[in-house]
Each structure stands twice: as structure tokens, then as C-alpha cells.
Amino acid sequence: MSTQGHKPHRRHEYLAPRLALAAGLLIAGCFIGYSMYQQHGRIGQRESERLAIQANVINENLGRQLDGIYLALQGIRKELPGWKGKSGTELANRHLRALADAMPGVRTIMIIDAAGSITFCNREQVIGQNVRYREYFQAPLKGQKLSALYISPPFKTILGNFVISIGLIIPGPNGEFNGVVSAALDPEYFRILLGSVLYAPDMWAALAHGDGRQFLMVPERKGMAGLDLNRPGSFFTSHRESGLEANVMTGRVYATGDERMMALRTIRSGTVAMDKPLVVAVGRNMSALYADWRR
Incomplete structure (x- = not known):
């Protein structure tokens, strides 16, 4: 009888440590979970x-790079009046070759007249080609902003290269559209x-x-x-x-x-x-x- 009377007491003796252990494990699990959550957040933030x-x-x-290209195109635009006649053509193409070689990221520099024909270029094989249909000519033609850089969508060139062209309008004597000077980016x-x-x-x-x-x-x-x-x-x-x-x-x-x-x-x-x-x-x-x- 006395032995039976002590059984509930012994159950309580075992239950308390188990509850303490469970609580400890729960707290540890929460701490680990929170730490992992924080670590995940830190990784994402970093x-x-x-x-x-x-x-x-x-x-x-x-x-x-864009600032440098703008200054280069602006300089070419100022030089244009001096590039007339056969000697001017040779001088222009030589100047464009030297400029393209000296500018990292620029593959081709060309001057296009108001009708869309390439008149000067550092790559002589494209001189005389008409590119009026190209977006890099049409956007400046329609935009008519003399001081803006025109950035073409990527396209495949006459020579088969995939490039983006950056253009600047060439103004005529009365400020009208008179062509484009453009630089193609080297991929x-x-x-x-x-x-x-x-x-x-x-x-x-x-x-x-x-x-x-x-x-x-x-x-x-x-x-x-x-x-x-x-x-x-x-x-x-x-x-x-x-x-x-x-x-x-x-x-x-x-x-x-x-x-x-x-x-x-x-x-x-x-x-x-x-x-x-x-x-x-x-x-x-x-x-x-x-x-x-x-x-």
C-alpha cells in the first residue's frame, strides 16, 4: 500500500526533467531557427x-565612355567643313582611323550625309553604302535634336558584326538635318x-x-x-x-x-x-x- 502511494510522486519526478528538457530543446530549436533566418537575411543583404x-x-x-564618345563625335562635326575634295576625303578617313584606334570600345566611326550615304569611315569598304533605312540614321532624322546622343538598338552591320551605334546630328547652314556622325561600339x-x-x-x-x-x-x-x-x-x-x-x-x-x-x-x-x-x-x-x- 505504501509502495502504491508513492507511484504518482515518482511520475512527477520523471515528468519535470522531461518537460525541462523539452523546453530547452524548443528554446534551442527556436534560437537555431532564428539564427539561420538571420544568417539567410545577412547573406541576401550582403x-x-x-x-x-x-x-x-x-x-x-x-x-x-559615353561622355568621351560624345566629345569625339562633336570634334569630328567641327572638322567636317575642312574635309572637302579628294585631299579632304583622304584626310578625313585617316583621321577617323586614328581616332577609332585610340578609343577603347569603338569599332567604327562614320559620317553619313543627309541622303543616308556613308561619305567617310575608318573602314573604307563601307564608304558609298546607303544606310538610310537603318535605325541609327532614322532616329536622328526624326528626332532633330542637335545636342542629343542617339543610341540605336543592337543590330548586325554591313560587315556582319553585332553592334550598338551612337550618333550625333550634323547640322546644315540653317540648323537643318544634314546627316549623322556615328560610332559603333565594339562588343x-x-x-x-x-x-x-x-x-x-x-x-x-x-x-x-x-x-x-x-x-x-x-x-x-x-x-x-x-x-x-x-x-x-x-x-x-x-x-x-x-x-x-x-x-x-x-x-x-x-x-x-x-x-x-x-x-x-x-x-x-x-x-x-x-x-x-x-x-x-x-x-x-x-x-x-x-x-x-x-x-
Whole structure:
């Protein structure tokens, strides 16, 4: 009888430590879960800031590049009156060759008359060709802004290269449209520039025209050059519709279909108006980004 009377007391003796252990495990689990949650957030914040910095590196570099191209095109425009006659043609082409060779990122410099014919160029094989139908001629012709840089969507040139052209209107005696002086960007230079900001194997960077046409991607992927990114729900469209110069976003990439954290930045010249900007995107794969955290 006395033994039976002590049984409930012994149950309580075992129950208290078990409850304490369960409470301790629960607290430890909550602490670990909260710590992992915090660590996840810190990883995301760190990568967000780092990607934004890399995108801004491209922005600052290209911004200065655009300023330099504008000054070069402006200088050519001032020299034009002295390039008349046969001797002037030889002088002009020689000057354009030297200028293109001295400017990193510029592949071709040409002067186009009011009818759309190439009159001077550092690549003599295209002189005489008519490019009136090209967007890089039509945009300045229709825009009529003498001080603006006209940024063409990416296109394939007469020589078969995929480029973006930057143009400046040549005014006539009364300020009327009298042609275009333009510089075509060298994609190889910009591949090197984009590649310089990649710090992890899962990263890629891309450069697009402000209307959404992709210029290039690094590392290069088949079918990406010329892809139209201006699609509902794409990173490009979300960035443009935000009205902000810089964004960091996460989600599925329209161009590649994978989940990424992307930093996007709108690129403009710091000194001159542009009819269209450029947009750079730098991103990381989400699975790779959090791989260490999942372990």
C-alpha cells in the first residue's frame, strides 16, 4: 500500500526533467531557427549590396565612355567643313582611323550625309553604302535634336558584326538635318568590361538597349544577343516601370529561366542628353548564392 502511494510522486519526478528538457530543446530549436533566418537575411543583404556595387562599376565606366564618345563625335562635326575634295576625303578617313584606334570600345566611326550615304569611315569598304533605312540614321532624322546622343538598338552591320551605334546630328547652314556622325561600339571591349565584375562561377552580366533589345551577355549564351527583354514581368520591364535608376530584384529571369538575384542599373551620359539609355544587369543564381547556408 505504501509502495502504491508513492507511484504518482515518482511520475512527477520523471515528468519535470522531461518537460525541462523539452523546453530547452524548443528554446534551442527556436534560437537555431532564428539564427539561420538571420544568417539567410545577412547573406541576401550582403549579396544585394555587392551586386549593386558591381552594376554601378559598369554604370560609371560606360557613363564616362559615353561622355568621351560624345566629345569625339562633336570634334569630328567641327572638322567636317575642312574635309572637302579628294585631299579632304583622304584626310578625313585617316583621321577617323586614328581616332577609332585610340578609343577603347569603338569599332567604327562614320559620317553619313543627309541622303543616308556613308561619305567617310575608318573602314573604307563601307564608304558609298546607303544606310538610310537603318535605325541609327532614322532616329536622328526624326528626332532633330542637335545636342542629343542617339543610341540605336543592337543590330548586325554591313560587315556582319553585332553592334550598338551612337550618333550625333550634323547640322546644315540653317540648323537643318544634314546627316549623322556615328560610332559603333565594339562588343569585344564590353564583354571584357562585363566580365571584370563577375566574382563567382554562377554569375552573369548583360547589357541591353533602353528599349529592351539585349546587346550581349557574359558568359556568352547562344540566342541571347538581340533577345527582346521588354516582356511583361521580366526584370527589365519591372526595372523600367519602377522609374528608379537602380534596383535589386529576385525571381525568374525571362532570358534564361533560372532563379536569380539581379542588380539592374540604367546608364546615361553625365554631360549630354540621350534619346535612349542603356541598362546593365548583374546577377547570381539563387541556389548557388545560398548553397553554404543550406549545408
